[in-house]
Amino acid sequence: MTELVFKTAAEIADLIASKEISSQEVTKAFYDRAEALNPQTNSYLYQSRENAMAAAVSADKAQAEGKILSILHGVPIAVKDNLTTTDAPTTSGSKILEGWVPQYDATVVKKLRASGLPILGKTNLDEFAMGSSTEYSAFGPSRNPWDLDRIPGGSGGGSSSAVAGHLAPIAIGSDTGGSIRYPAAVTGSVGAKPTYGAVSRYGLIALASSLDQIGPVSNTVLDSALLQDVISGHDPHDSTSLKDSLGSMTDAVKNADVKGLRVGIVKQLSKDGFQPGVKACFDDTIAKLTAQGVEVVEVDCPSFEYAIAAYYLILPAEASSNLAKFDSVRFGLRVAPEGNPTIERVMAATREAGFGPEVKRRIILGTYALSSGYYDAYYGSAQKVRTLIQQDLEKAFSQVDVLLTPTAPTTAFKIGEKVNDPIAMYLNDVATIPANLAGIPGMSVPNGLAQEDGLPSGVQILAPAMQDAQMYRVGAIIEKLYTDEWGSPLIAKAPKLEVK
Amino acid sequence: MAKEQLLSYEDALDKFEVVIGLEVHVELNTKSKMFCGCANVFGSEPNTNVCPICIALPGSLPAVNRKAVESSIAIGLALDCQIAPTGRFARKNYFYPDLAKNFQTSQYDEPIAFEGKIDIELESGEVHTVLIERAHMEEDAGKLTHVGGATGRIQGAEYSLVDYNRAGVPLVEIVTKPIFGAGDKAPELAAAYVRAIREIVKAMDVSDAKMERGNVRCDANVSLRPKGQEKLGTRTETKNVNSLRSVENAVRYEIQRQGYILANGGTITQETRHWHEDRGHTSSGRPKSDADDYRYFPEPDLVPVQPSKEWIEEIRASLPEMPSLRRRRLQEEWGFAELEFRDVVNSDLLDQVEDTVKAGAAPQAARKWWTGELARIANAENLVVQDLSITPLQVAQIQKLIDAGDLTDRMARDVVAGVLAGEGEPAQVIEKRGLKVVKDDGALIEAIDKALASQPDVLEKIREGKVQAAGAVIGAVMQAMRGQVDAARVRELILERASK
Numbered sequence A: 001m002t003e004l005v006f007k008t009a010a011e012i013a014d015l016i017a018s019k020e021i022s023s024q025e026v027t028k029a030f031y032d033r034a035e036a037l038n039p040q041t042n043s044y045l046y047q048s049r050e051n052a053m054a055a056a057v058s059a060d061k062a063q064a065e066g067k068i069l070s071i072l073h074g075v076p077i078a079v080k081d082n083l084t085t086t087d088a089p090t091t092s093g094s095k096i097l098e099g100w101v102p103q104y105d106a107t108v109v110k111k112l113r114a115s116g117l118p119i120l121g122k123t124n125l126d127e128f129a130m131g132s133s134t135e136y137s138a139f140g141p142s143r144n145p146w147d148l149d150r151i152p153g154g155s156g157g158g159s160s161s162a163v164a165g166h167l168a169p170i171a172i173g174s175d176t177g178g179s180i181r182y183p184a185a186v187t188g189s190v191g192a193k194p195t196y197g198a199v200s201r202y203g204l205i206a207l208a209s210s211l212d213q214i215g216p217v218s219n220t221v222l223d224s225a226l227l228q229d230v231i232s233g234h235d236p237h238d239s240t241s242l243k244d245s246l247g248s249m250t251d252a253v254k255n256a257d258v259k260g261l262r263v264g265i266v267k268q269l270s271k272d273g274f275q276p277g278v279k280a281c282f283d284d285t286i287a288k289l290t291a292q293g294v295e296v297v298e299v300d301c302p303s304f305e306y307a308i309a310a311y312y313l314i315l316p317a318e319a320s321s322n323l324a325k326f327d328s329v330r331f332g333l334r335v336a337p338e339g340n341p342t343i344e345r346v347m348a349a350t351r352e353a354g355f356g357p358e359v360k361r362r363i364i365l366g367t368y369a370l371s372s373g374y375y376d377a378y379y380g381s382a383q384k385v386r387t388l389i390q391q392d393l394e395k396a397f398s399q400v401d402v403l404l405t406p407t408a409p410t411t412a413f414k415i416g417e418k419v420n421d422p423i424a425m426y427l428n429d430v431a432t433i434p435a436n437l438a439g440i441p442g443m444s445v446p447n448g449l450a451q452e453d454g455l456p457s458g459v460q461i462l463a464p465a466m467q468d469a470q471m472y473r474v475g476a477i478i479e480k481l482y483t484d485e486w487g488s489p490l491i492a493k494a495p496k497l498e499v500k
Numbered sequence B: 001m002a003k004e005q006l007l008s009y010e011d012a013l014d015k016f017e018v019v020i021g022l023e024v025h026v027e028l029n030t031k032s033k034m035f036c037g038c039a040n041v042f043g044s045e046p047n048t049n050v051c052p053i054c055i056a057l058p059g060s061l062p063a064v065n066r067k068a069v070e071s072s073i074a075i076g077l078a079l080d081c082q083i084a085p086t087g088r089f090a091r092k093n094y095f096y097p098d099l100a101k102n103f104q105t106s107q108y109d110e111p112i113a114f115e116g117k118i119d120i121e122l123e124s125g126e127v128h129t130v131l132i133e134r135a136h137m138e139e140d141a142g143k144l145t146h147v148g149g150a151t152g153r154i155q156g157a158e159y160s161l162v163d164y165n166r167a168g169v170p171l172v173e174i175v176t177k178p179i180f181g182a183g184d185k186a187p188e189l190a191a192a193y194v195r196a197i198r199e200i201v202k203a204m205d206v207s208d209a210k211m212e213r214g215n216v217r218c219d220a221n222v223s224l225r226p227k228g229q230e231k232l233g234t235r236t237e238t239k240n241v242n243s244l245r246s247v248e249n250a251v252r253y254e255i256q257r258q259g260y261i262l263a264n265g266g267t268i269t270q271e272t273r274h275w276h277e278d279r280g281h282t283s284s285g286r287p288k289s290d291a292d293d294y295r296y297f298p299e300p301d302l303v304p305v306q307p308s309k310e311w312i313e314e315i316r317a318s319l320p321e322m323p324s325l326r327r328r329r330l331q332e333e334w335g336f337a338e339l340e341f342r343d344v345v346n347s348d349l350l351d352q353v354e355d356t357v358k359a360g361a362a363p364q365a366a367r368k369w370w371t372g373e374l375a376r377i378a379n380a381e382n383l384v385v386q387d388l389s390i391t392p393l394q395v396a397q398i399q400k401l402i403d404a405g406d407l408t409d410r411m412a413r414d415v416v417a418g419v420l421a422g423e424g425e426p427a428q429v430i431e432k433r434g435l436k437v438v439k440d441d442g443a444l445i446e447a448i449d450k451a452l453a454s455q456p457d458v459l460e461k462i463r464e465g466k467v468q469a470a471g472a473v474i475g476a477v478m479q480a481m482r483g484q485v486d487a488a489r490v491r492e493l494i495l496e497r498a499s500k
């Protein structure tokens, strides 16, 4: 029997349900490993054995009383540190929130607790989820289990490295422009951004409200499906949350078959700008699907060209306003200059000391983009691009069921390589951003190792809004084509982390 | 601060045309706040009606209070506005410690109601139609208390305390179009307009409408332009005008202040000014300029409000009769003289008189009770007559007993005193206090005979035609009967005796 920590969440859930193991055993196994390896990966910003084990005891007790709380009952999980938790500090990767313990649980955290999933800890991220590498975390970068000198993607690099390194079987991420999908691609794991509104954002520390979406991070498509089914659903606390159910993602994965499937390749995202090895993996995926009789057509999405530009206006604009509440008055850091400072000076000093460079850069960008006289040219135009992207996608989805793109332009880069080049950093999200701008679901599934560096690559599946099940279906099809070939998920090829 | 120089009111009006614009904020009396479930009540301990949403803890999200939307629509309909089929919220961004999020959730280019009008009748009977530009929903800010300074203002204060109980209380801001042509009546019109708004929201029971508590607040815009000039003059916005008298005085003051400056070749600074009722002048606040940039953008955390036609019609159908129409109707029905009616209106006793009439009293009798005896008692006890513990029904019951001859006026006043003293319903007071008109003339005739016997010349005088001589006997009889007889009946009986 494979060691517990290398099992998938689905396998663990089955073992718990059949009483072969207890939640306490599995939680302890993951916690021990996470505690031992975290100094190497820096996946977690906060870990609490006490909290995790108490939740595991409760899960086992409920089961003993005949109550299976969910399809993931007893399976431990890691949670990105931009979701509020009453029993753990929530920092969003920022000094300005260091040590802040929220007074309330995020809706997703509440759901996890109610569903019997012990929380192992809070995972690292770029400050306020602004970044693609976790290098902008105020608490140091997380590291990629495939190569500890490389980034695990961002902003959700804590969750991706935790899952890829088996420091947690599954994790919660948040995705504003690719923060779940990009880390999944570069760590050889799976990550899904559901349709905007499928999962409540209540308790998610907002980056850009109209783009943010919480989603699952895992090592298999089925695990993500199980987790999405646990965390999704309407929440009256989030006005933008969907009223209608999107159905069962788990069923979509279990019943996946290629019959009648039509996939589209986006002309603008299949040619230039990709590392050759990544491009080769993508072409291989398409070839495999074609061999299965899947119809593949090229679709034209001309407005994708403006997606990054629009994104880097809308996101900073919303973020500049969302981050205004960090003013030292009610919570978090307070820095008071010498003497008898006015509140303005205290606010300014706190924000100067508490925010990192990328956050400041985006606040300045956003403030500028919203300024009177510039609004129409920047924010207004960006919103128009958003509409155009939606129209391009609508047209594309009238021809095909899903769209496929490489998730990321390159495999994981080295820590420090792009940290001083924001534009290069922004380009990592070129393929993932359109889904956020349009509100559609997108997921990344591993599709091999790039020949030049042996690092993981991912394929992105985009589906029409509300058709998350379609996305999971195709994710499961692609995953199976590869596991049939490899005999195991890609993650099994990752180097084993050793406790030093 | 030195008082500015003023032009005489007459001179100012001689030289300039006055243009005013009014922004009235109405605090709604919904049970909960605009975007969270906290109680919307006045006077609680500081920071007891707060939650993660209204103190803007990271991760929290707003959810619109449906009742507040309903009240806003009702106000829009009462002001003859059109109701927007879709209305968006917007963020008004500025840093201030009483504003937890450092942006106010308001409405910008899509107000819920727009293009309305209201007729305002002045003391002289002259009617002005005030055009309403818009009525939009927004949230109130918290309350700052500046401690340690001499003035209680922020300048010179040692520190400031924030109470967020009011933060997020729903407001409707009603904005007029520029009001032209009121001439020397502009100050009166401004106050009458605010009074009318206050009456309407009170009649609809959407606000407590207490100006002294800030439930209704007015910002008055005033500008002058030389007579005959098309272009509007530079305006000032006077804030903190929180009583009807202040509205009138502040507008009048600004006319004179601006008049002096313009008449002497000066220019008006576009600025916010503050009204000081105690000192009777406005003082300069913040200059308003292009630098005042609120960076409005659509609130991404809320979906647009889209009231259905059916809902709007339902609200329209449930609107109460508007106060001005009701006044016209009641004055006609009751047949009061102009002064009598105005007395009732100015004492805010329309409801009481109307309910007393409904309960069976004649209008004049009802009016006399409320504006006479009851107002006198309230005044003596330093109360408002509306707060006396007697109901219109009780007043009507007492009046009916007078009309039936069962109580004399004096006895009725005794009954009122008993009811106010908490001795129970009028019938119980009558019973307890033994207040009963003696209807058995036997005892009365005996008393009259006794009195006449002690003043033998009286009958003689009456027979000679000096009817007023009866007065001396009436007094003696009333005394003997301890007031429990009707003086008119006593007089009747005496004259009867004399005619024998």
Ligand SMILES: [Zn+2]
Residues within 6 Å of the ligand: B033, B036, B037, B038, B049, B050, B051, B052, B053, B054, B055, B168
């Ligand atoms: Zn609240």
